[in-house]
Amino acid sequence: MNSVDLHTLTGAYVLDALEPAERAAVERHLADCASCAQEVRELSETVTRLGLAVAAQPGPALRDEVMRRIGTVRQEAPTTVRSARGGHVRPRWRWAPNWALAACFAAAVALGGVAVSQYEQAREAREQALQARIANDAVGAVLASADARVSTAPLRGGAVGTVVVSPSRNQAVFAASGMPAPPSGKVYQLWYNDGGGRMRSAGLMDSGTPAAATLMHGPVDAASGMGITVEPAGGSPRPTSTPVALLAFPTA
Template structure:
């Protein structure tokens, strides 16, 4: 039995042993300095390998996973699925971010996910909430009224010709004002915008290249903040 326990150093260092084997091996460690030293060396080697191969995940990883969590049910619904999500509590938004970190860990060992500062500011806000859009493609809006900002992530929107772009509009009692143009070069498009207090709707329209002063076509994607 002792000879077999000596062979468990690698598995133990990687936490790949059963509870029974772990308890028996830890008793063995108290009597075998050689195994204790080997476990320590294996763990140090694993840490060095992880640091040497670590890379930064794509900047949109957190928001992308948050969008997937927002529109993916884990269990079949018992009632008809509504398009608009319930307001997410702070812990729910943070849980989605933990899911993003877990997804990153699958791709890279000990990688650290990073997003632009304004995006992190919205996602970490105590009142952050996620709302799913209706219309073409998939779009999720993360809103923080306390930060007066919102992050919009859109994907799978139909491709446009070079003469047109997608433009985002903030709509409220003051009318429609442009929040900016969405990139046409990526399958996933992100936009961070200031959010005036009167805004209760957001729309995405197709506009001529360079954008318009006001919407010229019906919104292809709509989000209600009310």
């Protein structure tokens, strides 16, 4: 412990990488060394800013270059500082061991990665909430339209399907009661039946809540009805399975 220059432990101190005895020694040193105390404040602020920064994850090339230079580039030229207790001036070398520099870099990258991940999760959650609100408003508008027409029909397995069509809005809403969840890795996909065997995608049902009302994507136009198929996750450009349900749109 006596052979270690306490001036070189500021980086490890900020990263909480010291043994209890070393940490206590550094804290005693900071009370007498204004220069080291200032360095600790600056390093703490830097690590915090790096952790909160919204930036791209550094690539492998950057990390390799930093690790290569750690062993060859000195941290900073020597400076002179005035002792907090006396008036004499003494030289101070601001060196840090290679492992401390590497630890600082690794911690900065880790904190930055966590911040980016948390930011992306929050952004995705906000976007999902916004899309859900827009969809709910659109569903409500179709159901509340003065010319809304409703048709109900039994589905396979005892489920019941209901479709509401609004000619003035050129939109349709579908809901199912008692419909089982699709098989693992599959989704329910809705289709407009344009006649003559032509089926046009109308989007996916929410696999987590198959009983919820779903705004069918795209305009109704001349579609006479709708169908439901089981498709791979993400949906298909055209039906790949026999429809599990076919419903005619209400005409009046």
